[in-house]
Amino acid sequence: MKVEIQPDVRDTAAQLGADVPYALKALAGQLADDPDVGRPSTLPGILTVMVDGDMFEDCPDLYVGYIREPDRIEIRFLSPVPSAEPSTDVQDQDKDQNQNQEQPADPAAAAVTVREVADAWRRVTGWLQHHAPDSHAALRAGASPAAIAALEEDCGIRIPIELHVLWLLTAGDDGHNGWGCLPGNEVLMTLDAVAAVYRRQMASQADQDAFDTDRPEEERTTVWRPTWIPVVARGPADSTHGLYLDAATGYLGSWSRFNDAFGEELDTLVTYLEEAADMLENPDLATRDRPGLIGGALVWRSGIDPTREDQWQPLTG
Secondary structure, X not given: OEEEEOHHHHHHHHHXXXXXHHHHHHHHHHHHHOOOOOEEOOOOOEEEEEEOHHHOOOOOOEEEEEEEOOOEEEEEEEEEOOOOOOOOOOOHHHHHHHHHHOOOOOHHHHHHHHHHHHHHHHHHHHHHHHHOHHHHHOEOOOOOHHHHHHHHHHHOOOOOHHHHHHXXXXXXXXXXXXXXXXXHHEEEOOHHHHHHHHHHHHHHHHHHHHHOOOOOHHHOOOOOOXXXXXXEEEXXXXXXXXXXXXXXXXXXXXXXXXXXXXXXXXEEHHHHHHHHHHHHHOHHHOOOOOEEEEOXXXXXXXXXXXXXXXXXXXXXO
């Protein structure tokens, strides 16, 4: 039985871990011998099979989707398997949300999300590599599945598939001269920074809960929810405010250490990254912010230091 792997699937495999291409090749051999090993998915004609990442050194557990024809098999997609919910207790008001997250993920839907995140981030990093090499060099290599699992265990949270994939591609932005590559010169937070901010904000919520003990429910203040995962910060050394991803809703929200600004932005991580890529590729159509360059670094107009404005070159096109 001939087994074919789509080029975009090979590209995704290369980004998800050093041993993922090898795991995919091993699965292709297995499918050639046993083409009916998969189970039907929600997509017509697509079968899915799971790859045990523990069998390889640098490979997460994977869902792989394929079509079976009389004389050939075509592997159409793959995506990491979302990890199980950590056992750490969460606050009572969020238990129902967390229980809802424990429902099995749809492999086909997860595969679409993986592709969207990977494509958007590839557009951003591809632009940086060609136009802003200093900013591109500040991006960290992807995190290992073990590092992401350790973060989940440390904080007692489950990382949504879209954020899991992004961190597998890039585990944070160290910035260049304090400028991050995201709109507003903000940065994708490192995993250590994520854990530190999450613990700090959860501690603030605990203090607020103690203060609100005798208040009626409608008068209590929400500082942080267990499902909020910090993702973007003001700068490499500035975690006073930024964006979180709500694992319960899939939407981004703004947060502040001083609790003076937070709430849903009505952007998903995918739409946020896609808009950033759109603004870089079509700066004349940018609405939220305007990209430009100082030397070999990307600098967004809204976050530029006034003393550096004379050095800033706006992008056109």
